[in-house]
Amino acid sequence: MSTESVKQKFNTAENVFGYAEHVYINEQQEPFTDDPTDELPTKPSELSIFHAPSDIDEYFHALKTQRILLVDCFDDKILLAAFYGLVDKIEEGYEKKHFSFENQKTDVQLELFLKEKIGRGEKVIIGVDLQTNLQSEGFLKPMRSENPINIGTIKQQLQIKERMLICYANSQFIQGTLVGKRSSFHFPRWHIPFLSPLLKAYFNDDTANSLEKQILQQRHYGLWDENNSVREFYGLISGYLRNGTGQLREEVENRSLYSEGDSVADFLKEIRTVRAKELVQDDLVKNTVLYVATFFPGLNRHDFDDLVSLLLKGERTTMMLESQVEGRRGRMRTVRTSEERDAPEIWSKNQDKILKECSLQIIRSETGSHVIDFSLPYLREKLKKHLEQKSLYIRHFEKIQKYKLHNGILLNIDFNISSKLIENVMTLSAEMAIAEPSRFGKPWLIAIIGKIKEDYTKEVNKIQAHFGNEREMLDMFSNVGIDISNKDTIAQSLVLKLLSAGAKEAVALKEKEVLQQVQQYTTQLISRLSELIYKMLKYPQL
CATH class of the missing domain: 1.10.287 (Helix Hairpins)
Structure with missing residues (x-):
């Protein structure tokens, strides 16, 4: 969605964007007027396990004739492997350049790649890494023009300058940007289904093909993504694989016991070893840990610890203590007593134990960093429904809003606050605006x-x-x-x-x-x- 369309939509909300511009101090970023690209980075070694999809030749031909190709996949590594696979097919003589919208605030438009000198000014192929932000969406806008003359001009200028653009992005961004839009995308799009290449990265071809067939059949019955969401489906498959190939095999085997016509909901309840409802108890510390793990995925241990500590700050809770005492006849018996303690202290002294009891573990993310995530990937979606019924759902969000002198985490330009935490706060803020529009909306x-x-x-x-x-x-x-x-x-x-x-x-x-x-x-x-x-x-x- 372009900045202009965002403004138009907020005309009915007391022109929020117009008011924001009034505060903006007219200090806009200067647009690029020269080459914004860098040399193409070397292909990461971990991508070698992903084989090029069988239809890569078809889309490489489309790139050569149409000059622009949009590539997307829900799995970032498969996406990147496909991108480098296309680049490797380019004949000698082409310079290879790269531009990323990650953390990019400067206005870079498609027009810049059509007119300005890129690299040596000769034949060049450019990889454009699109991110989920306004700048990336603005970059794609000319490619969705309803005017065929504009589209023809773009192709002609790229052809004359002997340039090709491979724009690549996660499918989640592309779905939100292109799907359902009035004007279609006028260049070829290569959407790569994640399942087959992901399975072949972990299993031999025969095993991968067999598992793929079973999983797709099970998905047809609604046994994987109950909401018919590809994003949820990907989250489950990739999550199980991240925990080890054995866990995915076990999940596929369990779902093979389903009989057509039976209740899908009842069957899934039966095969799930841990139920979300059982994790959410009358325990402030554990519920807070579950809240952070559910609504703030992908946090490293430091950020996770800091956020839990922030939400528990100033809270006291009752802790049950067990002790052994000797009875009249010399027999030992267990006595349970309650004691009020500072909630942050309980979390600080029992982190490993609490994480385990909440079905959480430390895993290695796609970027190689250690993050905290559920040992059973289905728990996040299920826990959302239960945690939304708890008072801490609102209370904790209000604490996040009031962090540091009531500016909130979102409006603190603090280099110690990670981009992943900010990203999660934004997502949660949007969800809270839906749940409580009078408090957290306009x-x-x-x-x-x-x-x-x-x-x-x-x-x-x-x-x-x-x-x-x-x-x-x-x-x-x-x-x-x-x-x-x-x-x-x-x-x-x-x-x-x-x-x-x-x-x-x-x-x-x-x-x-x-x-x-x-x-x-x-x-x-x-x-x-x-x-x-x-x-x-x-x-x-x-």
Whole structure:
């Protein structure tokens, strides 16, 4: 969704975007005017286990004739392997370049790749890594033009300059960007189903083919993704494989016991070894851990620990203690007593035990980092329904909003806050806007923008007042008269005037520097808020 369409949609919500622009200080990022690309990185070694899909030649031909190809898959490694497979087919003489929208705030449009010199200015193939953000969506917009003349011009210019573009993205982004849009995508799209290449990365071909056939048949009955969601289906398959091939085999074998016509819901309840309902008990610490694991997937241990500690801060809870006492006849018996303790202390001293009791484990993510995730992938979707019924669902979100002087995690430009945590906060904020629109929807957004404006105005006034006082003091020194009849004070007065003039110039420069820092900070806030609104508008309910 383009920035313009986001604005139009919010015209009915008291023009939130217009208000945001009013606060924006007109400090827009300068667009690129030269080559924004880098050299294509070397193909990662871990991609060698993924074989090129059988239809790669067909889509390589489409790339050569149409000059632009969009590639997407739910699995990032399969996606990247397919991208490098296409690049490897390029004949000699083509320069290989790369551009990524990851953490990219500068405005880079498709037009730049059509007109400006890229690389040596000769034949070139460019990989464009699209991310889930406004910049990537804006980059794709010209390719969805309803005007056939525009599309023809794009192809012609790329043909003349002997350039090809491979745009690649996760399918989740492509679904939200292209599916259901009025104007279609006018260049070839290669959507790669994840199941076959993912299975062949872990099993030999015969075993992979057999498992694929069984899984697809089971999915036909609704035994994998009950909501008919490819994203959920991918999450289950990849999750089980991440825990070991044996777990996936066991899950496939369990589902093979299903008889057509039986209740799917009842059958799945029967084969699941851990039920979400049983995990959510009257235990503040455990429920908080489950809340973080459910709504903040992909956090490393440090971020996970910090967020749980933040949500438990200031909370006290009752802990049951067991002790052995000797009875009258010398027999030992167990006595249970309750004791109130600080919730953060319980979490700090019993982390490993609590994680295990919550069916959580430390796994290696696709990027190679250690993250905390459920040992049984189906638990996340099931736990959402149970946790949404708990009071902590609202209470914890309010704590996240009020983190650090009521700015909330989302509006703290803190380098110690990971991008994954911010991404999860944005997703949860959109879900909360649906669940509680009167509290966390339009009124909350307007309040945020108002607070940004208020904080900015206060900070600017404070800076100007501070440096204004310094300038007044320096003016007093610079206006000191020179008594030429007194030779002893002539040199002293001249030095004072020279120093005050230099000091005033230094004060002016320092004031400008500090104001620029405040402007940059506020610009970052508005940028993050724009990303939040962009994510919220992906939900049809909003």
